[in-house]
Amino acid sequence: MSNPTLESPVAADAVGTNRWYLSSAPIVRALVHLCVPMAAAMIVGAVYNLVNAGFIGSLHDTALLAAVTFGAPILGLVMAIGNVFGVGGGALVSRLLGAAEHDPAQAGEIKHVASFAVWGSVIAGAVVGGLGLLLLHPLVGLLGAETSAVPATRAFVGVMLAFVPVLAAAVCLEQLVRAEGAARQVMIGLIASTIANLVFDALFILVLHWGVAGAALGMGLANLGVAGYFGVWLARNSQYMSVAPRWFTLSRTVLSPVLGVGIGTLLQSAFLIVTSLVLNNLAAAYGDGPLAAMGVAVRIAQIPEFLVMGVTFGVLPLLAYSYGKGDRARLTAALRGSAVAVGGIALTFSVLVLAFREQVFTAFVADHSVLATGVTILTAQLVAMVANGFTGLITSLFQATGRALAATVMSVTQGVLFIPIVLLGNLWLGLPGIIWALTVTETLVLVTGVVMWLASRRAIDRGLALGSPQRAEEALEQADA
DSSP, rough: OOOGGGOOOOHHHHTOOOOOHTTTTTTHHHHHHHHHHHHHHHHHHHHHHHHHHHHHHHHOOOOHHHHHHHHHHHHHHHHHHHHHHHHHHHHHHHHHHTTTTOOOOOOOGHHHHHHHHHHHHHHHHHHHHHHHHHHHHHHHHHTOOTTTTHHHHHHHHHHHTHHHHHHHHHHHHHHHHHHHHHHHHHHHHHHHHHHHHHHHHIIIIISSOOOOHHHHHHHHHHHHHHHHHHHHHHHHHHHSSOOOOOOOOOOOOHHHHHHHHHHHHHHHHHHHHHHHHHHHHHHHTTTTTHHHHHHHHHHHHHHHHHHHHHHHTTHHHHHHHHHHHHHHHHHHHHHHHHHHHHHHHHHHHHHHHHHHHHHHTTTTTGGGGGGGHHHHHHHHHHHHHHHHHHHHHHHHHHHHOOHHHHHHHHHHHHHHHHHHHHHHHHHHHHHHOOOOOOEHHHHHHHHHHHHHHHHHHHHHHHHHHHHHHHHHHHHHHHHOO
């Protein structure tokens, strides 16, 4: 691969590539380029969720709001399908791009990875969507919809299932564009999709009165647009990537690393859905006050959590590229810089929120009786957020370096530990046991991640020394054995 395009960001932009940020930009500048747009896009998405709920709420029909709530696990599952192929495929693409700096032959595999990831997500989405539509009636009951909420839930979930291939492909394509270091383009696409979604909501819900079916249709069409945007961007700007079906392959060298890393995200999403249902049901037994306080605390903690996730997600391509290139110094600097960012965000926000906790809570709820409980829940949520931030960073490292087993363990450990911890906490300590269950779980997951990271350092160093994803994978497998 020719290196002139890596000499300056101006030259890089001239040829339509963001690889300079992955290869040789100062670490702070690279982290800002990769992480800030991701955090901004996630916050915009959170704002959309609130506005969308406002559109549906304006219809003054609680059954419609309930339908959206019941359909949320299906949406989470759909996103997870896209991430199975997107996270695994994106990490492999970034590693291959890094390896191509000293071994241009490595770049030839990238188009096979991209095509497999995109079309694999479409095929998997079509299978899941088709099965869901065939089993729509029992599925709606399984989600918890009863009596008046059943028709609206069936309409919302049915339309969403019809768009599963599109939704999964959009998520996957987002990861592939990020793999090129094009975080700004990802932000543009996601924000444009959010704006389009709001326009569709206004049209379908407020003007045409299609209710939750209109909300699902708007989401599907907006994702169709963003999938087209990312696909066109890759076709015009990516030097090596292609999503053309002719490059689709089931080769083990593509299939194994993509699914090996990606499957952990699917398991993580499944566990998150289960843990959310368990937590809500246990908290509801203590009345509306604690449940309301928990809802407020979660919303407040989401702000720094999205910023931290912007760092942990955004740094993944940089870690993978540095690993594939065999650049130990850059990999270490990226880890150190992102760890400082995660700690800085968590510490700053925690101090500010806890210092002004009364003002913050009264902005959400007028009932002062929930304040004491709310502050305790918020403290637990913030501590959990700090642990989760560093856990996410370790998981990104494992994904970036192809440590499939370690990444999967990190993804599922939270769900495996949380359910018994929250059940025992409720049994032994009551409400405080529920409040602090997530904090205890996240701390244990972080300890698990640190132990696995220390155990993996020699194998990762060996992979860095080899400087080739294929040979690195062999070295890692030998080390595991």
